Amino acid sequence: MKEIKDTAQRHIELLSLAIWALLCMAGLAYSTRFAMGVAIGGLICVLNYRFMAWHAKKAIALPPQKGHSYMVSRFILRLSITGLLILGVLVWVHVSVVGLLLGLSVVMLSIVSYTFYTYIFAGGD
DSSP states (O other): OHHHHHHHHHHHHHHHHHHHHHHHHHHHHHOHHHHHHHHHHHHHHHHHHHHHHHHHHHHHTSOHHHHHHHHHHHHHHHHHHHHHHHHHIIIIIOOOHHHHHHHHTHHHHHHHHHHHIIIIISTTO
């Protein structure tokens, strides 16, 4: 079971990077501010996903009560840092808000794409 989860996570990460790269290149055709928003949003999103996976793996090894408090504290920390980064990017870098939101959706788009592929084309395996 662990191998399936690791394989799915690896596929989602690779798909996230591919979607992120495609959106950045497509954004360049629109404007540099838009492409920069997609690039920065995607970077924040992918790093946030990696840290979440890393924290979840560490929390599983802890006793249940400690694992729960560990995950809650790390969630609040990640959320705060993400919020400050987004605020800083919007205030000081002046990127496109729509591009930033699109970049922040990269992991969600890859999860949905991977799920559709798995259950429609691969037969749910």
